[in-house]
Amino acid sequence: MYFLAAEGGESTHNPIIPLWQEIVVGSVAFAVLCFVLMKFVFPRMEQTFQARVDAIEGGIKRAEAAQAEANQLLEQYRAQLAEARTDAAKIRDDARADAEGIRQDILAKAREESDRVIQAGKDALAAERATIVRELRTEVGTIAVDLASKIVGESLADEARRKGTVDRFLSGLESTGAR
Amino acid sequence: MFGQANVLAAGQAAFPPTVEDFYLPSILPWGAHDSYWFTKITAMVWIAVGVLIIFFLATYRNPQLVPTKKQWFAESIYGFVRNNIAVDMIGHAGVRFAPYFTTLFCFVLLTNAFAIIPLFQISPNSHIAFPAFLAIISYVLFNYIGIKKHGFVKYFKNSLIPPAPWYILPLLIPIELFSTFIVRPFSLAVRLFANMFAGHMLLLVFTLGGFAILSSNAWLAPISVLSWVMTIALTFLEFLVICLQAYVFTVLTASYVQGALAEEH
Numbered sequence: 040m041y042f043l044a045a046e047g048g049e050s051t052h053n054p055i056i057p058l059w060q061e062i063v064v065g066s067v068a069f070a071v072l073c074f075v076l077m078k079f080v081f082p083r084m085e086q087t088f089q090a091r092v093d094a095i096e097g098g099i100k101r102a103e104a105a106q107a108e109a110n111q112l113l114e115q116y117r118a119q120l121a122e123a124r125t126d127a128a129k130i131r132d133d134a135r136a137d138a139e140g141i142r143q144d145i146l147a148k149a150r151e152e153s154d155r156v157i158q159a160g161k162d163a164l165a166a167e168r169a170t171i172v173r174e175l176r177t178e179v180g181t182i183a184v185d186l187a188s189k190i191v192g193e194s195l196a197d198e199a200r201r202k203g204t205v206d207r208f209l210s211g212l213e214s215t216g217a218r
Numbered sequence: 219m220f221g222q223a224n225v226l227a228a229g230q231a232a233f234p235p236t237v238e239d240f241y242l243p244s245i246l247p248w249g250a251h252d253s254y255w256f257t258k259i260t261a262m263v264w265i266a267v268g269v270l271i272i273f274f275l276a277t278y279r280n281p282q283l284v285p286t287k288k289q290w291f292a293e294s295i296y297g298f299v300r301n302n303i304a305v306d307m308i309g310h311a312g313v314r315f316a317p318y319f320t321t322l323f324c325f326v327l328l329t330n331a332f333a334i335i336p337l338f339q340i341s342p343n344s345h346i347a348f349p350a351f352l353a354i355i356s357y358v359l360f361n362y363i364g365i366k367k368h369g370f371v372k373y374f375k376n377s378l379i380p381p382a383p384w385y386i387l388p389l390l391i392p393i394e395l396f397s398t399f400i401v402r403p404f405s406l407a408v409r410l411f412a413n414m415f416a417g418h419m420l421l422l423v424f425t426l427g428g429f430a431i432l433s434s435n436a437w438l439a440p441i442s443v444l445s446w447v448m449t450i451a452l453t454f455l456e457f458l459v460i461c462l463q464a465y466v467f468t469v470l471t472a473s474y475v476q477g478a479l480a481e482e483h
Contacts, residue, residue: 052237052241057345057350061259061260061348062347065260068263069352081296087285
C-alpha cells in the first residue's frame with residue numbers, strides 16, 4: 040500500500056459542507072443553462088406543440104367549413120331545381136290554358152263564320168225567292184190577262200180595271216196559298 | 219482528468235478510498251489542492267451546460283410541424299417532463315413550470331450521468347454544493363409561488379395548519395413547520411448528493427479493491443477479477459440510480475410546487 044503524500048490519511052474535506060466556490064460556479068452555470076433553455080428552446084417547443092394542435096384542429100375546421108359550404112350549395116341547387124320545376128309546371132299550365140283559349144277562339148270564330156255563311160245563304164235565297172216571286176207575279180199576271188183576253192175575247196185595255204182584276208185574283212190566290 | 223487513471227495504472231491508489239478521493243487537484247492552477255474555481259468537477263458542470271445548450275439549440279434551431287428525428291428526441295424529453303411530471307403533479311397550471319423542470323431534469327440527469335461516463339467517472343452531484351443550490355432554488359421557488367398565489371398569511375396558514383381538531387394542533391404545527399420549511403431543502407439536497415456520493419464510493423471500493431488485492435498477492439487475481447466484475451454490475455445499478463434520482467429530484471420539486479399551489483392543506 041502506498042499513500043500519496045498529499046492525502047496522508049488526513050481528512051481536510053467534509054463532504055456534507057458545500058464548497059462555496061462550487062456553489063457560485065454551479066449557480067452561474069445553471070443560470071446560464073436556465074436562461075438559454077427557458078428563453079429560446081422550451082417556449083418554442085410549446086409554440087410548436089400549439090401550432091401542431093392548430094394544424095390538426097384547423098384542418099378539421101376547414102373540412103367542416105367545406106362541408107357546410109357543400110351542404111349550402113346543395114340546398115341552393117335543390118331550391119333552384121324546385122323553383123325550375125315550379126316554373127316549368129307553371130309554363131305548362133299556362134301553355135295548356137293558352138291552347139284551350141286559342142281552341143275556344145278558333146271554335147267561336149268558326150261557329151260565327153259558319154253562322155255568317157248560313158245567314159248569307161239564307162239571305163241570298165230569300166232575295167232570290169223575292170225576285171222570282173216578283174217576276175212570277177208580273178209574268179203570271181200578263182199570261183193570265185193574255186189568256187183571259189183570248190178566252191173572253193175582249194181586250195181589257197183599260198189599265199185601271201185590268202190592274203184591279205189581276206190584283207184581286209192574285210190576292211185570292213195568295214190567301215188560298217197562305218191557308 | 220487523466221490523473222486518476224495514471225494513478226490506477228501505477229498501482230499507487232490508496233485503499234480504502236477516502237473522502238479526499240472526491241476532491242481532485244484543481245486544473246487551474248494545475249495541481250493545487252486548495253483552489254476550487256476550475257477543477258474537474260466545475261469543468262464537468264460547464265461541459266454539461268454546454269452540451270445541453272448546444273443540443274437543444276441545434277435540434278430546435280428550425281422546428282418543423284412534422285419533426286425530424288433529433289427534434290422529436292428533444293421534444294420527447296420536454297414532453298416527458300411536461301406531461302408526466304408537471305401536468306401530472308400540478309395539473310394544467312403546471313405547464314408554465316415545465317421549462318424549469320425540464321432544465322432541472324436535464325441538468326441533474328447529465329451531471330449524474332458523468333458518474334459512469336468513461337474519463338469523467340465522477341458526478342458533480344457527489345459534491346453537495348450542486349444538489350444544495352438546486353434544492354435552494356426549489357425551496358425558494360415553491361415558497362415564492364405559494365406566497366404569490368395565496369398571500370403571505372394564507373400561504374403559511376395553509377401550509378402549517380392541517381385540518382385537524384384544535385387540541386392536536388400544538389403537536390402538528392411544529393411538525394409541519396419542521397418538515398415543510400426546514401427539512402425539505404436538506405432532504406432534497408442530501409438525497410441526491412448521498413446517492414451520487416455512495417455510488418461513486420462503491421465503484422471506487424470495488425475498482426481499487428481489485429488493485430489492492432492484486433498487489434497484495436498475485437494468487438488472489440481471480441478475486442480481483444470478481445471485484446471488477448462487481449464494478450461493472452454496480453455500474454448498471456448506478457445507471458438506474460442516475461435516472462431515478464434525476465426523476466425524483468424533479469418530481470419532488472413539482473410536488474412541493476403543487477403543495478404550495480393547493481387551495482387547502
